[in-house]
Amino acid sequence: MAGLSLRCGDCGALLKSVEEAQEHAELTSHSNFAESTEAVLNLVCNSCGKPCRSKTESDLHTKRTGHTEFVDKTSEAAKPISLEAPKPFASAEPKEGVEAGESSQPEEMVVPEVDKNLLGELEAMGFPTARATRALHYSGNGSLEAAINWVVDHENDPDIDEMPMVPGNTKVEASKPSLTPEEMKIKAQELRERARKKKEEEEKRMEREKEKERIRAGKELLEAKRIEEEFERKRILAMRKAEKEEEKRAREKIRQKLEEDKAERRRKLGLPPEEPAAVKPPTPVVEEKKSSLPIRPATKAERMRHCLRSLKQNHKDDDAKVKRAFQTLLTYVGNVVKNPNEEKFRKIRLNNQSFQERVGSLTGGIEFLEVCGFEKIEGGEFMFLPRDKVDMVVLNTAGSELNSAIVNPFFGVL
Known part of the structure; x- marks a missing residue:
C-alpha cells in the first residue's frame, strides 16, 4: 500500500x-x-x-x-504522498568534483548541541547526562517541562540512556528560545515557586511525622504511668489486707482472753461452766474466710462494728459528718434490701464527689461496704455487689449496726 x-x-x-x-x-x-x-x-x-x-x-x-x-x-x-520534493533530512548537494551517483564519504556522527542551562537543571534533578541530552534534543531543546514530558513518554525506550548522535556536517544551531526574555523570567519564577511549594510540602510532611511521633511517645508515657499507678494501687490494697488480717488476729486474741476471764469469774462465783454449744467457736472461726464455708453473721457484725467505731473515732470532732456518713451507708444498704434485682442500687462510683464527701474520704466507710459484700471492679473505679452475693442476713445485720450507731450517743466512745 x-x-x-x-x-x-x-x-x-x-x-x-x-x-x-x-x-x-x-x-x-x-x-x-x-x-x-x-x-x-x-x-x-x-x-x-x-x-x-x-x-x-x-x-x-x-x-x-x-x-x-x-x-x-x-x-x-487521503492520497498517496508525493516524495518528489527533496526530504528535509536529506544530506546537502554533492560538492563540486564529486560526480552524480558517486557514493560520498561516511558522515561523522557527533553529540548534538543542547542548552547547557537546561541540561544542568536536568542533571541536578537526578537525570543521567545521556538521558537529559536525548530529552532536550528530541523535545526541541525549548523548555525544561517539554524535556521532562519527553522522558516520561519514552522512559521504556531501550536506548533511553544512550547518547544521541547526529551527522557532524549538520550544523545544529543553538536552539532559539521560544519565549521572550520576560516570559523566560516568568517561567523561571514559576519554577522557583514550584520548588518553594515542594519544599514547604516536604516540611509540612516532616512536621506531621514529628507530631505523630510526639503523640505516640505521649501515649506510651501515659500507659507507663497508668501501669505504675495500678501497681501502686495493688500494693496499697495488699497492705490494707495484711493490716485487716492482723486486726482480726488481735481481736480474736482479745475475744479469747475475755472468754477465759468470763470462765474464771463463773468459777470464782461458783457458777457452772457454760454449755459447749453456747461457747463461741475458737480460733478456726478466724480462718473461715479461706474455707468454702459461709462466714457467720456474728463475725460479720463484729467487723461492721469495728468499721463504724473506726469511722467515729477518726472523726470524733465532727459529729455531723459522722452521722451523715452513717445515714448514707444505711441508705445504700436499705436500697439493696428493697430492690435486690436493680443493678443501679448495687453499683457505686468511687470517684463521685458526693460519695467521696460523705463516705469515701472517711476511714472505715469503704471497708464497711466491703464487709456487706461490695467488691471493687474496673480498676477500682466502682464498687459492685453481685446479685448472687446479695445476703439478706448480712444486709439486715448491717442495717441493725448502723441504726444502733446512729441512735446510741455513746457508740464508739469507749
Whole structure:
C-alpha cells in the first residue's frame, strides 16, 4: 500500500507532505522520517467547519467552543504522498568534483548541541547526562517541562540512556528560545515557586511525622504511668489486707482472753461452766474466710462494728459528718434490701464527689461496704455487689449496726 503520510521516528508525529516534514525538522531538529500507511486525520466540525488533524485537536476545540459533533473525512482526503520534493533530512548537494551517483564519504556522527542551562537543571534533578541530552534534543531543546514530558513518554525506550548522535556536517544551531526574555523570567519564577511549594510540602510532611511521633511517645508515657499507678494501687490494697488480717488476729486474741476471764469469774462465783454449744467457736472461726464455708453473721457484725467505731473515732470532732456518713451507708444498704434485682442500687462510683464527701474520704466507710459484700471492679473505679452475693442476713445485720450507731450517743466512745 502506498504511503499516505510521513511519520517522525523521533516523536511519532504524522505529517501530510514533505513540506510539513521539512518544517517539522527545522523546528525540532528531528531527522528520522519514514513513510506511513496511516493517513493524517481530517475531522471537520459540524458547527463551524474547522478541520482537526487529530483527536487531541478535536478535544481541545470541544473544550474551547463546546462543539462536539465532528465528521471524519480522512478517507476522502487521503492520497498517496508525493516524495518528489527533496526530504528535509536529506544530506546537502554533492560538492563540486564529486560526480552524480558517486557514493560520498561516511558522515561523522557527533553529540548534538543542547542548552547547557537546561541540561544542568536536568542533571541536578537526578537525570543521567545521556538521558537529559536525548530529552532536550528530541523535545526541541525549548523548555525544561517539554524535556521532562519527553522522558516520561519514552522512559521504556531501550536506548533511553544512550547518547544521541547526529551527522557532524549538520550544523545544529543553538536552539532559539521560544519565549521572550520576560516570559523566560516568568517561567523561571514559576519554577522557583514550584520548588518553594515542594519544599514547604516536604516540611509540612516532616512536621506531621514529628507530631505523630510526639503523640505516640505521649501515649506510651501515659500507659507507663497508668501501669505504675495500678501497681501502686495493688500494693496499697495488699497492705490494707495484711493490716485487716492482723486486726482480726488481735481481736480474736482479745475475744479469747475475755472468754477465759468470763470462765474464771463463773468459777470464782461458783457458777457452772457454760454449755459447749453456747461457747463461741475458737480460733478456726478466724480462718473461715479461706474455707468454702459461709462466714457467720456474728463475725460479720463484729467487723461492721469495728468499721463504724473506726469511722467515729477518726472523726470524733465532727459529729455531723459522722452521722451523715452513717445515714448514707444505711441508705445504700436499705436500697439493696428493697430492690435486690436493680443493678443501679448495687453499683457505686468511687470517684463521685458526693460519695467521696460523705463516705469515701472517711476511714472505715469503704471497708464497711466491703464487709456487706461490695467488691471493687474496673480498676477500682466502682464498687459492685453481685446479685448472687446479695445476703439478706448480712444486709439486715448491717442495717441493725448502723441504726444502733446512729441512735446510741455513746457508740464508739469507749
